[in-house]
Amino acid sequence: MTRLATARLFALLLPTALMAGALGSQYIGGLYPCEMCHWQRWPHYAAIVLALLAFAVASAARPLTILAGIAIIASGAIGAFHAGVEYGWWEGLTQCSSIGGSGDVLADIMSAPLVRCDEVQWQLFGISLAGWNAIISLAGGATILALCLKRAK
Template sequence: MTRFATARLLALLIPTALMAGALGSQFIGGLYPCEMCHWQRWPHYAAIAIALLAFLVRPAARPLTILAALAIMASGAIGVFHAGVEYGWWEGLTRCSTIGNSGDVLADIMAAPMVRCDEVQWSLFGISLAGWNAIVSLAGGATILALCLKRPR
C-alpha cells in the first residue's frame, strides 16, 4: 500500500471510528453530548463525506484527502477548546457553561441545557472525551497530511 493510499484510508477510518465512539457512548453508554460536543462532530461528518469523495473522484483524491485531514484537525482544535472549558482553563462561549446572563437566574436555569459543557462526564487517565478527541484528531490529521505531502522515493 502506498503512502497516499494509507493516508486516504486513514482519512476515512479516523473520523468514522471517532464518530462510532461518540455515538456509541451516547446511545449505548448514556453519555449525552453538550453543545460543544456537537461542534466537534460536524468536522468529522464533513471529513467522512470528503474522504468518501476521495475514493470516488480519483483525479481530486489527493486534495480531497488533504481537505479531510484539515477537517479532522478542526475537530481536534475544537476539542482542545472544549477540554480547556471542562478543566476551567478558560470560559466557554455557550450558555451551557455559564448561568445568570439575563439577570433572571431562575429563567437562566430553566433555559439551560441538561448537559453542561464545563463538566467532564467521563475521563480515562484524567483526559476527558473532548481531550481524547483533540489528541486523536490532531495526531491523526497530522499523520494524514504528512503521508499526503511526503514525496515518493
C-alpha cells in the first residue's frame, strides 16, 4: 500500500472512529455535548467527506487527503482549547447547549440537560474527552500530512 493510500484510508477511518465514539457516548452513554463539543465535530464531518471524495476522485486524492488531515488537526486544535477551558487554564465561553425535538419547545427546554463547556463530564487517566480528541486528532492529522507530503525514495 502506498503512503497516499495509507493516508487516505487513515483520513477516513480516524474521524469516523472519533465520531462513532462521540455519538456513541452521547446517544448510548448519555453524555450530552456542550457547544464546544459540537464545534469539534464539524471538522471531523468535513474530513470524512473529504476523505470519501479522495477515494472517488483519484486525480485529486492527494490534495483532498491533505485537506482532510488539516480538518482533523482543526478539530484537535478546538479540542485543545476546550480542554484548556475545562481545566481552567484559560477563560472560555459561557454558552451551554441542549437537546430537544419533541415539537413542544417549552417542554424540550425544560427537560433538556444543561451542559457547561467548562466542566469535565468524563475523563480517562485525568484527560477529558476534549483532551483525548486533541491528542488523537493532532497526532493523527500530523501523521496523515506526513504520509501525504513525504517524498518516495
